[in-house]
Amino acid sequence: MTLGETEAPLTVTEDGGYLPGTHPDLPPPSSVHGPIHWARVNLFGSIADTALTLLAVYFLYSAITFLVGWMFVDAAFTGESRKDCRAVADGACWAFIGNRFSLFIYGFYPEPERWRVDLTFVLLILAIAPILFDRMPQRGKALIYSCLYPFIAAWLLVGGFGLEEVSTDQFGGLMLNIVIGVTGIAFSLPIGIVLALGRQSDLPIVRILCVSFIEIIRGVPLITLLFVAAVMLSYFVPPGTNFDLLVRMLIMVTLFASGYMAEVIRGGLQAIPNGQYEAADAMGLKYWQSMRLIVLPQALKISIPGIVNTFIALYKDTTLVIVIGRLDILGIGNSSLADTKWQGLSTEVYVFVALFFFVNCFCMSRYSLWLEKKLHTGH
């Protein structure tokens, strides 16, 4: 209303105004945009705003200088014990982490065989690349390799067929987190999709099976499932068969994530308008065709934030294997603290482990944002 009252006379009555239908697009006046304007409005809008801005700048400054000082400037990077560190500087004692680095990475994997773990990591990156980036040249062939990768990795890590066998009891540190995390992520998505579709099925048996599976998995804490994997599962397999504990853990973590994944994807499926199903049906597409070509591409795109959320949660939950006596990167860190030479360095250990997880999860989060933007088709 005020717009009409104040602006109408301006354009119509002023001399040099434009004739109707000839008004060009003009740039906005400089007082309503630009960085100075932004700062004036958002940071120094009133006395209270100004005070808060200055206070925040002060806190940021002191926090950053403290952190940079502790982590880099006053930090000791070499030494054989905590005393050596303290003799040089009073900041972080990274020498501790450096000293234990291979333990953090490989756990108790036998030293002469550790090249196999390195090779598995490198091959993992090559296997993930074609899945993440669809513009990769020769993607079709690369994807076949990605499908074969789990078998190659299992062979490299466990051995047999010409390689020396390594018991999975010796897996530990970061490699244990990555083995569990990657397996869980790779298998929970397809299982979750099948469960979500099954939950919507017209066949009552399929629906009941899927719903009960999802509800049971979601209703039980992961730690309980891991205990079940460690202790109880051996009651269900025939006596004499030795079902590897790591495999049992992998199955439990994967099933646990699948239950959540199914619900995330169901949310995406529900957002697909009925018209999409009808258009696919009317075209004569079969059920699996319409799911694969029409419904799932859209539902999964909508579900990306939830899917990645589940991935990140699963990845961090890999540290829970500590409850059944396996030492992942956090477990190794914890047990390293018992060494009398290095006592009192828990901050360094936890900061290191936290940074490791943060970098991994942040990458997943950024990738998902990039993917969402890429898949946006303007609707």
Add this chain to the structure above:
Amino acid sequence: MADTESLAETTAQIESSKGEDDIIQIVAMHKWFGEFHVLKDINLSIKVQERIVVCGPSGSGKSTLIRCINRLEEHQKGQIIVNGIELTNDLKNIDLIRREVGIVFQHFNLFPHLTVLENLTLGPIWVRNTPKKEAEELAMKYLERVKIPEQALKFPGQLSGGQQQRVAIARSLCMNPKIMLFDEPTSALDPEMIKEVLDVMVELADTGMTMIVVSHEMGFAKTVADRVIFMDAGEIIEQNEPHEFFDNPRHDRTKMFLSQILHH
């Protein structure tokens, strides 16, 4: 497969002895939504190349009627025979009929994650097993026919409503259907876009396509339709050729409906 086809053929023979070139036969058909009796004793025969406009107040069952013809809705009583095949719960029959019947929806229902070209080639490639290149040529042919070949590589979300509906028509035509159903194709469009869609439909009618159009576009009905059907409360109240229908409506409810839609 062979069984179905031979069954289809015998059914076709039986039907062709009844009405010479009826492509759709609906006999004593009823449908309920739960307790609600939405279609009541529908009897309707449609000849090859016939163009029919169905009108009536909202909730009268006209959309449901045409959605029964390609089994997007299931009827509970009576018979629907399309192209010589009776619609039953047999999925093979449903697939056979859906291959021959195209439908255009009120809200276009294009696939937003695929380009216009991919929307058009999806059916030919996956349902008719057409090679990709051939399917793309076919798609471009129909995009030219609906006059938007230049939009082929855009996504539906980047097009105007009128353009989207024309893409939807082209998508149905790519399946080379014998019958085209239109479920209020212009109701969701801005006024200035209605004409471009109706023009495409008029051209399609000129090619001899069998068409059933649920619409309130009375101008379209007058120029194109062979027959106008008026439905109310789940029943076919009156049907006639358009001239008679508009100038000389017989039933009171038809008169009232026409006076309501024509007087503004």
